[in-house]
Amino acid sequence: MPLRQTLAREIRVSGIALHAGAAVTMTLAPAPAGSGVVFRRSDLNIDIPARYDMVSETRLGTVIAKDGATIKVVEHLMAAVAGAGLDDLLVTLDGPEPPILDGDALSYLVLIEQAGLKALGAPRQAIRVLKTVSVEQNGASASLSPAQTSEYDFEIDFPTPAIGRQTLSFTLTPESFRAQIAPARTFGFLAELEGLHKMNLAKGASLENTLAIGEEGVVNRERLRFSDEFVRHKILDAIGDMALAGAPLLARFRGVKSGHGLNNALLRALFSDPKSYEKVMLP
Numbered sequence: 041m042p043l044r045q046t047l048a049r050e051i052r053v054s055g056i057a058l059h060a061g062a063a064v065t066m067t068l069a070p071a072p073a074g075s076g077v078v079f080r081r082s083d084l085n086i087d088i089p090a091r092y093d094m095v096s097e098t099r100l101g102t103v104i105a106k107d108g109a110t111i112k113v114v115e116h117l118m119a120a121v122a123g124a125g126l127d128d129l130l131v132t133l134d135g136p137e138p139p140i141l142d143g144d145a146l147s148y149l150v151l152i153e154q155a156g157l158k159a160l161g162a163p164r165q166a167i168r169v170l171k172t173v174s175v176e177q178n179g180a181s182a183s184l185s186p187a188q189t190s191e192y193d194f195e196i197d198f199p200t201p202a203i204g205r206q207t208l209s210f211t212l213t214p215e216s217f218r219a220q221i222a223p224a225r226t227f228g229f230l231a232e233l234e235g236l237h238k239m240n241l242a243k244g245a246s247l248e249n250t251l252a253i254g255e256e257g258v259v260n261r262e263r264l265r266f267s268d269e270f271v272r273h274k275i276l277d278a279i280g281d282m283a284l285a286g287a288p289l290l291a292r293f294r295g296v297k298s299g300h301g302l303n304n305a306l307l308r309a310l311f312s313d314p315k316s317y318e319k320v321m322l323p
């Protein structure tokens with residue numbers, strides 16, 4: 041029977057916050073069995089559990105909030121946590137977001153690998169989806185259906201030829217996540233950047249951490265890491281958002297043009313009906 045896992049030791053990293061644009065230091069530390077993933081704002085002395093019901097906002101990233109404190113853009117770190125198979129973790133931040141690093145999940149995964157994993161003395165639980173749950177809005181949709189493993193199926197269709205229509209099916213394991221999904225970087229449109237800056241968003245965005253799409257296509261010098269890097273990043277986001285279920289999901293996620301808002305609505309729909317899921321020990 042697999043055991044719950046935490047980090048073997050603490051590890052620290054500093055970098056730029058994507059939206060705030062300020063430097064932030066993040067510490068990933070071991071946590072006791074059953075605590076789950078908890079974000080701590082050390083500057084405000086407030087702990088926020090990484091759970092779907094703590095999500096307060098979903099525009100340009102998933103935001104969790106408690107007692108007036110918020111932490112933005114948790115999804116890339118949560119994807120790395122889920123991909124690595126971490127169950128219990130304390131994430132301490134001295135600012136409002138994890139550092140964005142390369143805009144992918146691999147940057148976080150490398151840190152987790154440097155710290156190493158440690159088995160805890162408690163069995164690993166999962167959430168098995170028992171019947172299909174789906175949500176949709178404005179031509180976008182997201183659903184969870186029964187499956188033996190964690191599967192992701194995503195379709196995007198952007199009018200810009202730099203992205204276009206991309207589809208991918210993916211089965212989540214630590215190895216497949218590291219090779220196929222973790223390196224996929226976040227992306228954004230140059231035409232929207234000025235408006236975002238006026239709203240105090242994306243102030244830390246740069247070609248170091250974001251694939252920028254202009255009128256002529258991708259402007260970054262570094263080549264795409266995959267020809268379909270965009271849909272891979274959407275799966276990365278979905279894995280991070282689904283990690284807010286609080287345990288590995290035995291389900292097939294299917295997203296069509298889905299984003300953080302719909303992903304969160306999907307988890308809320310799942311947990312609103314006790315007949316749609318059960319907690320199981322992983323075999």
Ligand SMILES: [Zn+2]
Nearest residue numbers: 116226273277
């Ligand atoms: Zn993302």
